[in-house]
Amino acid sequence: MVSLLTNTEEYFADLCDEIRLFFDVRKIPVVQEIDKQGFCVVHEFTKQTEFCHHAALYLDGVCVKEYAYHSPLVSDANELAYKRAAKHGAKIAVYRCLSAYFGIQKAWGSLTGVRPTKMLRDLCMSYGAEQAEQMFLKDYDVSEGKLQLAKQICDIQIPILQTVEPQKDLDMYLGIPFCTSRCAYCSFYAATTTKDGNKEQAYVDALLRELALLQPVIEAHRVRSIYIGGGTPTALNAEQLYRVLKAVSAYAAGAEFTVEAGRPDTITQEKLAAIQEAGAQRISINPQTTCARTLPIIGRKHSVESFFEAAELAKKFNFEAINMDLIAGLPGEGEKELMQSVRDCVRLQPENITVHSLAIKKGSKFGMENVGQFAGAEEAERMVERARMYLAEQGYQPYYMYRQKYMAGNMENIGYARPGKVCIYNVDIMEEAVSILALGAGSASKRVLPAQGKIERFIGLKDIPSYLARVEEMAAKKAVLFAQG
Numbered sequence: 001m002v003s004l005l006t007n008t009e010e011y012f013a014d015l016c017d018e019i020r021l022f023f024d025v026r027k028i029p030v031v032q033e034i035d036k037q038g039f040c041v042v043h044e045f046t047k048q049t050e051f052c053h054h055a056a057l058y059l060d061g062v063c064v065k066e067y068a069y070h071s072p073l074v075s076d077a078n079e080l081a082y083k084r085a086a087k088h089g090a091k092i093a094v095y096r097c098l099s100a101y102f103g104i105q106k107a108w109g110s111l112t113g114v115r116p117t118k119m120l121r122d123l124c125m126s127y128g129a130e131q132a133e134q135m136f137l138k139d140y141d142v143s144e145g146k147l148q149l150a151k152q153i154c155d156i157q158i159p160i161l162q163t164v165e166p167q168k169d170l171d172m173y174l175g176i177p178f179c180t181s182r183c184a185y186c187s188f189y190a191a192t193t194t195k196d197g198n199k200e201q202a203y204v205d206a207l208l209r210e211l212a213l214l215q216p217v218i219e220a221h222r223v224r225s226i227y228i229g230g231g232t233p234t235a236l237n238a239e240q241l242y243r244v245l246k247a248v249s250a251y252a253a254g255a256e257f258t259v260e261a262g263r264p265d266t267i268t269q270e271k272l273a274a275i276q277e278a279g280a281q282r283i284s285i286n287p288q289t290t291c292a293r294t295l296p297i298i299g300r301k302h303s304v305e306s307f308f309e310a311a312e313l314a315k316k317f318n319f320e321a322i323n324m325d326l327i328a329g330l331p332g333e334g335e336k337e338l339m340q341s342v343r344d345c346v347r348l349q350p351e352n353i354t355v356h357s358l359a360i361k362k363g364s365k366f367g368m369e370n371v372g373q374f375a376g377a378e379e380a381e382r383m384v385e386r387a388r389m390y391l392a393e394q395g396y397q398p399y400y401m402y403r404q405k406y407m408a409g410n411m412e413n414i415g416y417a418r419p420g421k422v423c424i425y426n427v428d429i430m431e432e433a434v435s436i437l438a439l440g441a442g443s444a445s446k447r448v449l450p451a452q453g454k455i456e457r458f459i460g461l462k463d464i465p466s467y468l469a470r471v472e473e474m475a476a477k478k479a480v481l482f483a484q485g
């Protein structure tokens with residue numbers, strides 16, 4: 001048990017993320033006085049010219065390590081900059097205190113946020129490239145290797161992001177929250193498909209109603225990309241899938257159009273033909289692993305062979321790009337198994353490969369049950385690095401990246417693409433460069449307002465019955481979100 005005593009409670013969640021880099025704990029209680037069992041304290045003192053954040057680790061009531069981080073005081077006239085500096089100071093103090101005590105440096109240092117590349121780009125804009133890189137290395141203790149990775153991705157993203165006109169551009173997301181079975185690592189809301197397909201039919205009707213209601217919002221923008229995600233969109237039958245794709249294709253002229261097919265066992269000739277006829281150019285077929293013994297452990301009902309068959313079938317349709325998702329660090333898997341999966345995918349010559357690091361999320365089966373042996377932090381780091389090097393040799397470049405809580409080895413998810421084959425939607429969503437109008441149950445819309453320096457969000461009702469009952473209200477709230485600015 002680790003508890004936290006702090007007078008910077010507004011950064012409580014961020015400080016907990018730092019503590020979790022070193023302690024395998026989910027819940028960290030806030031306490032009002034020093035706890036005997038060992039905990040971390042951080043105080044914030046503001047002097048005339050500097051911040052001082054002081055972190056101390058107590059074990060058995062004794063202070064075993066402390067660290068004070070001093071940084072130039074940012075005027076509180078700029079509230080955002082002040083808060084950012086205060087938060088980073090507090091996080092760095094906790095990180096360095098724990099790093100010194102355990103004698104461990106983390107590859108991403110004290111950075112625990114989802115979007116390291118966005119952070120690097122923001123720092124470059126504020127301070128210039130040289131100083132931004134020094135801040136990554138010297139202030140946030142990011143390793144040289146991770147800095148180079150972030151830089152490489154930023155360089156690939158520059159031409160894509162340069163084409164954005166924030167007031168005009170819009171990405172569209174349509175969520176299909178149905179799957180044929182539940183993956184053990186998944187915490188998304190997704191219902192299991194029904195035999196008669198009636199539930200799916202009602203959902204498609206509601207989704208198309210929402211699309212029709214939001215027509216004025218869509219037409220007021222230039223649609224840059226359309227992404228049909230889930231769930232598993234191909235869990236719908238071919239007719240239902242085609243209805244969705246056909247309706248949204250009215251906005252697809254000049255836009256990138258992606259359908260996440262996902263589960264190999266849901267992919268059929270008929271559905272691929274429907275995807276192609278609707279004008280989508282990109283699909284995703286996700287094996288997660290090609291290690292046969294792992295598939296039942298992670299709750300996937302398909303075989304390795306069905307993945308190969310689905311991939312071969314999809315190749316006949318000549319889509320512009322096929323993506324394949326893999327997960328590093330699945331139970332019982334090490335470097336050998338991951339590399340086997342990576343090689344199997346490369347042999348199929350997809351344009352994109354995405355390597356996720358397993359994240360044990362609270363709402364997932366893995367998060368709730370003790371199901372197997374997971375790779376340790378060092379092994380997770382080694383295998384992800386090996387995959388990266390191999391993919392580079394095979395001509396794949398990392399083009400987008402994000403991080404999640406509770407990831408194996410505190411690593412990252414990386415999307416790789418052959419040159420010229422990046423997925424614009426993935427770059428836009430991770431870099432928060434473009435507003436996203438998201439339709440469907442549990443979908444997250446985002447309005448990017450660069451002039452105000454902020455992003456407004458609206459997350460729709462997650463459960464399908466509520467969404468069906470209140471679809472008009474959902475559409476109206478999104479219309480209000482997009483009326484801003």
Ligand code: SF4
Binds near residue numbers: 230
């Ligand atoms: S297919 Fe995707 S959304 Fe469905 S249960 Fe598996 S991980 Fe979750």
